[in-house]
Amino acid sequence: MVKERYRGVEYYEGPDLAKGYMLDKAKEVYEELSIGHAIKNINEALELYIINQYVKDNTLLLYLGEDKEEWLKEKNRIANSSVGKYIIFKQYQLVMKHDVELREYMLIYPEGSTNLLLDKYLLKHRDEREKSYLPQSLTVEDKEQIINTYLDLNKPNLNYTRLLSNVQNTKEFALDARVKLKAKRVSERLESELFKDGSGLGTDIVVEFKENVEGTVKQHFTLSKVGTEVDKKWLESNLDNPTLLNNFIYIFEFVNKDMVSKFPYNEIYASVFERFGFTHEKEYKTCTAFSMRESLSLAQMHVYCSFLRSKNKNIESIIEWFFNAYLKEEFYIEDFNIKLPPTDNPNFEKCKSIFPTIESIIKKYRFYLEDGYIDEELLQMESKPLPFSECPSMTNDRYLYIAPNNDEARILKNVMFSDQSNITYFPKYGDSQYNTLIERLEADKLYLQDIEDYQKPSLDWLVEYNYVTVIDGNEIVLVNRNRTLIYYYIYNNGVVVPSKLSENLKQEVDKLLNEGALIAENTLLTRHEADYIDFYLNKSNFINGYDLRNKYLHGTSSGHDNENEHYMSYLHALRILITILIKINDDLCTTKVESD
Numbered sequence: 001m002v003k004e005r006y007r008g009v010e011y012y013e014g015p016d017l018a019k020g021y022m023l024d025k026a027k028e029v030y031e032e033l034s035i036g037h038a039i040k041n042i043n044e045a046l047e048l049y050i051i052n053q054y055v056k057d058n059t060l061l062l063y064l065g066e067d068k069e070e071w072l073k074e075k076n077r078i079a080n081s082s083v084g085k086y087i088i089f090k091q092y093q094l095v096m097k098h099d100v101e102l103r104e105y106m107l108i109y110p111e112g113s114t115n116l117l118l119d120k121y122l123l124k125h126r127d128e129r130e131k132s133y134l135p136q137s138l139t140v141e142d143k144e145q146i147i148n149t150y151l152d153l154n155k156p157n158l159n160y161t162r163l164l165s166n167v168q169n170t171k172e173f174a175l176d177a178r179v180k181l182k183a184k185r186v187s188e189r190l191e192s193e194l195f196k197d198g199s200g201l202g203t204d205i206v207v208e209f210k211e212n213v214e215g216t217v218k219q220h221f222t223l224s225k226v227g228t229e230v231d232k233k234w235l236e237s238n239l240d241n242p243t244l245l246n247n248f249i250y251i252f253e254f255v256n257k258d259m260v261s262k263f264p265y266n267e268i269y270a271s272v273f274e275r276f277g278f279t280h281e282k283e284y285k286t287c288t289a290f291s292m293r294e295s296l297s298l299a300q301m302h303v304y305c306s307f308l309r310s311k312n313k314n315i316e317s318i319i320e321w322f323f324n325a326y327l328k329e330e331f332y333i334e335d336f337n338i339k340l341p342p343t344d345n346p347n348f349e350k351c352k353s354i355f356p357t358i359e360s361i362i363k364k365y366r367f368y369l370e371d372g373y374i375d376e377e378l379l380q381m382e383s384k385p386l387p388f389s390e391c392p393s394m395t396n397d398r399y400l401y402i403a404p405n406n407d408e409a410r411i412l413k414n415v416m417f418s419d420q421s422n423i424t425y426f427p428k429y430g431d432s433q434y435n436t437l438i439e440r441l442e443a444d445k446l447y448l449q450d451i452e453d454y455q456k457p458s459l460d461w462l463v464e465y466n467y468v469t470v471i472d473g474n475e476i477v478l479v480n481r482n483r484t485l486i487y488y489y490i491y492n493n494g495v496v497v498p499s500k501l502s503e504n505l506k507q508e509v510d511k512l513l514n515e516g517a518l519i520a521e522n523t524l525l526t527r528h529e530a531d532y533i534d535f536y537l538n539k540s541n542f543i544n545g546y547d548l549r550n551k552y553l554h555g556t557s558s559g560h561d562n563e564n565e566h567y568m569s570y571l572h573a574l575r576i577l578i579t580i581l582i583k584i585n586d587d588l589c590t591t592k593v594e595s596d
Contacts, residue, residue: 011050020422023063023454026051030075037082045087048079062454089116095133103135107142110150114160117143121173122163122280140174147175151182161187163280166543205295207303209235217251226292228252228300239311241321248578252300258497259586261579263297264528265290268419268492275420284535284542301571309343315574316340322581323361331588335374336364347566348552354573355537355549358580362391365524365584369394389523389530394591397520400496400509401527402487406517408465409487415458416467416484417491423458426450438488441468441478448474482508486518494528499590524583533576548572 009026029051039045054060055076061069088094088102095102106113120132147164150156164183167175175183206220206227213231220227230251238244248254255261267275270287305315320340327333338357341350363382364374369392402409415421419435426433428450434440448470451459459476462468469479478484482505489496496518498509512518525533534541537549548569 009047009050011053020063020425021420023054023060023422026054026060027064030072030079033075033078033082035078037078039082045082048082049087052076052079059454062457065453089132089134092133095135099135099137103137103142106135106138106146110146111153113146114150114156117146117173118160118163121170122167140172143173144175144179148179148182151179151186156186156190158187158190161190163283166280166283168282168543205292205299207296207299209303209307219253221292226296228296235307236311239313241318241326244308244313244318245322245578245581247304249582252297252304254297254575254579255582256493258493258500259582260493260495260497260526261529261532261583263293263575263579264494264526264532266492266494266528280543282541282543284531284544297575298568298571301574305574314343316343319577319581322585327588331592333368333374335376336368347563347570351548351552351566351569351573354570354577355552358537358573358577359385359549361577361580361584362386362388362524366391387530388525388533389527391524393522393524393587395499395587395594396522397498397513398523398587398590399521399526400490400498400513400518401494401521402490403517403519409490409517411461412465412467412484412487413491415462417488421458423451423455427452438478438484441476446476448476451476483512486512495526499594524580524587529579529583533579536572536576546572 009022009029011022029047039048051060055072061072064072088098106116116132116134120134151161151164161183164175165180165187167173167180169175204225204227206225206229208227208229209232210229211232213229213234216231216234218229220229228251235247249259253262265285265287266289267285269289270285275287308314308318320338323336323338327336338361340357341353360379363379363386366386367378368374415423416437418424421437423437424433424435426446432444434444440446459468463470466480467478467484468476470476486496486505486508496509498506498520501509509518513520521527523530531541534545536546539545539547539550552569
């Protein structure tokens with residue numbers, strides 16, 4: 001059980017950080033320290049070590065104020081003394097000297113030992129974290145025993161149990177399938193306990209086609225209700241195939257205005273705890289907002305398919321029309337033919353055929369772009385799956401991303417765009433606060449006298465790099481606005497689509513490309529879209545992936561009679577297929593407009 005004094009403080013270097021929240025927690029930790037303090041677990045020891053980094057770079061003193069200098073020195077002495085007595089697993093010589101005793105200790109105390117094992121083998125590591133050492137006599141079997149015992153505790157950490165259920169075995173750390181299953185079941189128990197006795201917040205997922213909806217469609221996305229209301233008469237009056245497919249764009253909002261999918265995980269919609277929670281280095285991140293969006297889109301698919309059947313239409317035939325007829329009529333693409341399973345087939349059989357069809361669509365589009373035509377025989381000879389991330393685009397410089405060495409954009413993101421920036425909250429404004437600095441600068445006033453001492457380094461950086469300036473009256477205002485907006489779009493969506501930008505922003509994009517600040521990629525899908533599809537279809541990139549393609553291809557899914565599970569899998573497949581359809585159409589339309 002994690003002790004109360006452990007707050008989960010994390011360290012961020014320089015101005016590219018979410019310091020305010022972490023510094024506040026660090027202050028609380030130090031307030032509880034007194035002479036003779038004894039550390040109770042490895043989490044607390046690591047936390048005190050991390051807080052010491054904030055002391056060393058003077059960030060904590062700036063946050064607390066100069067009058068707290070002596071207080072801070074005393075608390076830091078207590079902390080360092082306590083840490084020096086405890087963190088033995090950071091000291092190679094001590095671990096080697098006490099090998100046998102430390103192995104016995106780890107077997108007796110599974111809670112702290114599990115922390116050590118996860119820290120060493122599973123969690124994403126920060127560069128500044130020191131390397132830890134384990135007793136050489138500790139075997140792989142010992143490690144599994146520690147984990148197995150930990151899972152028997154009354155209240156293991158839910159984040160830990162989720163990680164353990166998805167462990168990818170290595171020669172140094174491996175868990176039997178039974179232990180992984182145990183971790184999965186413990187996770188399910190802990191999750192259910194979060195909401196027992198009605199203590200959890202419930203969210204209604206509602207999709208309704210009804211009379212007299214103002215504006216044709218109304219969206220809801222709150223803690224109490226997530227849903228879509230659509231004017232039923234409008235739907236019934238617009239049953240042509242193009243409109244029925246366009247409904248996924250303009251009614252159900254599968255994509256944004258730039259035709260980028262809204263399904264992938266987006267950090268900006270995650271809570272602070274979800275962003276900084278425990279994550280395996282090969283785990284696809286999710287959050288509450290992501291799960292709500294998934295539930296909503298599945299409900300939309302279900303209700304929409306039922307509506308279409310009531311009008312003697314079905315989604316499979318409409319999708320076939322797009323590939324078999326529309327591409328030929330609109331873009332002169334021959335032989336892009338697909339065949340989806342009949343609507344009345346069992347869902348298990350439909351899943352077995354739809355996932356290979358999705359892969360064949362990606363291959364056909366690639367061959368069409370490379371050769372100018374589709375050769376069915378060539379397609380059959382190419383048995384190797386094409387990674388979704390490698391499917392090409394017809395559009396030049398289709399997507400733009402921050403260059404890997406662009407530290408300026410990274411710092412700007414954390415200072416100006418993040419709701420965890422240390423230059424977001426201004427005490428003088430009371431309740432009149434904004435989530436981010438850019439929101440305040442775009443919509444309101446900010447003056448030099450409003451800046452706290454601990455915020456000045458961030459402001460100085462923004463001035464030095466020409467993102468803000470101080471004008472007459474000491475008002476802080478944006479400069480270089482086009483460049484700021486480009487970076488802001490990438491922060492919000494993970495990508496910029498230059499073909500959708502205004503001419504002014506396109507000119508700024510050209511400058512950024514010439515400077516090497518951005519990089520262009522010509523792929524059908526964005527990086528996040530490709531990752532999202534991989535998350536559902538296989539486990540090659542993410543250990544927590546659904547692996548739907550392989551489950552149905554290799555017969556490892558549930559039995560034929562589990563109709564509800566197969567139906568949900570089929571709905572997921574339809575969502576992915578429709579997303580790819582939208583992306584292909586947008587790619588071809590964009591190229592056509594540019595060529596015209």
